[in-house]
Amino acid sequence: MHQIRYFLAVGETLNLTKAAERCNVAQPSLTRAIKALESELGGELLRRERSLSHLTELGQRMLPMLRQCYETALTAKTVAASIKTGEIAPLTVAVSRAVALSPFAATLRELSRALPGLQLKLSRGTSGEVAEGLKAGSVEMAVAGPLAEAWSRLDAFPLFEEPFDLVVSEAHRLAARSTIEFKDLTSETLLLNTECEMAGQLSARLAANGILDTSAHQAPTQEDLLTLVKANVGVAIIPAGVEMRGLRRIRLSELNLTRMVSAYVVAGRRRSIACAALLNMLRSADWSYIAAPERERRAG
Secondary structure (H helix, E strand, C coil): CHHHHHHHHHHHHCCHHHHHHHHCCCHHHHHHHHHHHHHHHCCCCEEEECCEEEECHHHHHHHHHHHHHHHHHHHHHHHHHHHHHCCCEEEEEEEECCCCCHHHHHHHHHHHHHCCCEEEEEEEECHHHHHHHHHHCCCCEEEECCCCCCCCCEEEEEEEEEEEEEEEECCCCCCCCCEECHHHHCCCCEEEECCCCCHHHHHHHHHHCCCCCCCEEEECCHHHHHHHHHCCCCEEEEECCCCCCCEEEEEECCCCCEEEEEEEEECCCCCCHHHHHHHHHHHHCCCHHHHCCHHHHCCC
16 A cells, blocks of 8 residues: 555656655655556556656556555545544535435435444535535535536546436326427426526527427426426426436436536545545445436336
């Protein structure tokens, strides 16, 4: 693990002297450790050129995998230590208002069991507010769909691709249908989540399929939107991760709209025990059920 830590430091600084200083070790010791790692992996990781170094192709391929390996090992060590000492583990997570929390409930439960001292603070916001929270350091991790604002220090870890479908009340005239076409919506009232990061793309798909004059209601949150759908005020096109109690999900032919839900952290910023543990749990979780066949996603 020391070899991996030294290599990660060189990969970030591209300077052996700076990497040695960061790792609080003499440069010859750092160089020997990296050579030992190269011998273990069977090839050069670095090309040394005076004061600067460059990653070889092998080094570039190994960097993200070794980083994950190192972070996972640290997480295991710190989780074990926190269980032993019972220390408090604060964690602030921002979740986009357009992303359902229910798919993450089981992971958060497991995190609470692993870290008895966990102090979780959840916040909700638009995609822009989520990004600002990460920049400002007021949140340590975020879970959201695509963030419109690019930031070089933002590390995105894709979790699952989430399809969109039509959702109606159980009492709606279309509730018994498994598939409909866009023309079936011409007489319907659409309910739109104005804070969904996919709202623009959804509007474009509707317009491209002739849904131009349909009346629409707007709701600021997904929870409000679902409340209106259940009351049969209208119909909505929402992502698959939403719980479907009291609702029916219907495939909308030729919609072909999906979004990638990711976990976001700030690169280079020190992660707490709880943040590192949650990130590893989310990345290793099985999300395949969210993109399951239609008959499975309509269950519930």
